[in-house]
Amino acid sequence: MQSINPQGVSIHIGSQITDLSPFEAAFTRVKKFVNELRLKGLKIETLDLGGGLGIPYEMGKNPPHPKDYAAMIKEIFGGFDCKLIFEPGRVITGNAGIMVSKVIYTKHTEERDFLIIDAAMNDLIRPSYYDAHHDIIPVCTAPHQKPGDIAVAPKYDIVGPVCETGDTFARLREMPELQADDLIAFRTAGAYGAVMASTYNSRLLIAEVMVNGSEFAITAQRQSYDEMFEREILPEWLK
Template sequence: MDHFLYRDGKLFAEDVPVSEIAAAVGTPFYCYSTATFERHFRLFDEALEGTDHLVCYAMKASSNQAILKTLAALGAGMDVVSGGEYARAKAAGVPGERIVFSGVGKTRDEIHAALTGGLRQFNVESEPEMAVINEVALELGVVAPITVRVNPDVDAKTHAKIATGKSENKFGIPISRAREVYAHAASLPGLKVIGIDVHIGSQLTQLEPFRLAYRKVAELTETLRADGHDIQRLDLGGGLGIPYERSNEAPPLPVEYGAMVKEELGHLGCEIEIEPGRLIAGNAGIMVSKVIYVKEGEDREFMIVDGAMNDLIRPAMYEAHHDIIPVVEPTPGEEPAAYDIVGPVCETGDTFAKSRTMAKVEAGDLIAFRSAGAYGAVMSSEYNTRPLIPEVLVNGDQFAVIRRRPTFDEMINRDTIPEWL
């Protein structure tokens, strides 16, 4: 569910007409719904009710500070994967004890920043990383809390570029080596082993891969406890998918996921951490764009819009589908048309959809890309010297620009010309 609905023939974001926002900030832009963010967070929190748990929002999905503050006010923790994300979380007022630091390539500087600024734990991905965390912790005179990310070799049945739990993926240590790696971690004086971490991928639409992975984690928990490790916390990652295509079967609900977690892991008495990103943010945002031209091709019509692959790269990178709708609701019975929907970037890959059937449009019409709240703005760039587009947050009948569009001068003046030129 989201809060982008038609009223009297106009698309609204909560109680604000999308066309009103477009008139104020220009196109293209991202628009987010506070109510949707809050609802989706609460669905996860309530799904784990009755267990000791923390829902840590995966910031890589959408990391504007206004979004972080919205979720932190509800009690969310944050899952960060870089020093920049850690700094964003702290700037948004998230306390260190609610920040989990994940990622396969943590640098010494990032480790130092997190240990001095405070954190809940490092999710350790390799033995070399473990050694560096130990060294930095000893230099600072502190003990670093860690979990070790295990790779359970489970096929998440998702897009190859976002699968993380198979043996050929770069993430974690093979679960078959877990006992020796945990024994080594326990021998390092700068570390305190507190739990196990697992994350098998993103945009999962079935519970079975989670179930298989969590059963392996349950077995490992009992094995490691028998070896003398005090396993108190299980970090289960994120990955639950969203319905990008409204006609498709809906992925499992958070309540179904929570019931499965309790069934597979509840007997262990561990604190549960989950790190949803896409399901919290995805349907909480749309990208709004304007039609520049409708162009007649040899055997098709092209809808050329002012949004481009640098603004929303998922279709180009993942062949991802986004439902695309007009901001003015089509008249019932109106004959639709088929378009290749493309942007102005000089790449054939700057294509959002091919032969997409939808209401007829004309130059100047507004369209909205649904389910664009996750991995949209955070993956955008200034390719073709196109400015990063505004982000707008709606709350009831109010809206605010939470990231403005830079001017060309601001972009160009970041360049530095060498003296010899």
């Protein structure tokens, strides 16, 4: 490998992994691989173990805790002479964020009920892209709701206002009975939410707010139409 001086090895086996055994198998093999490279004279000093540890998108599901992940790594690499690098993205930000949306109206048909909200697939693309699940809950009990409403919860298809079937967040999801102007929250929206948002269908990017106890601050302003269109340049021959 003339003119190349390898100094590190990187591994990434996937994303949203909810079992430690694939990590354990992969890390054991990569440790062996690093030792083999060193026996061949390569000075491998850095090992990037990537990310991929899953988080609970649904209530009642409990993926491995980061402490258990760390204990497994210590068991494999304890005393191993190598700088370890980690890339924990989703496991840090995922459950730190929610997306709040307002009910525009409800639509009742013979086959099913629809909950149309003001958020759309451009704001949170994961359900449309990956058929991904997000728990969705009311922000608070509205005046028209009673404490026992959840026991006889209707099932809604929860959809956005964009004119295509892909703008669907959930199908036949049990929710308290809701009506226009009620607020709902999408849990676990802190990862792959805002960073994957777009202005598709000429929809404006939504605001981002950071909350610290009783304090809050806007960290990204809601986009305006002027801001959305200012990047566009009209060719001279169309003026």
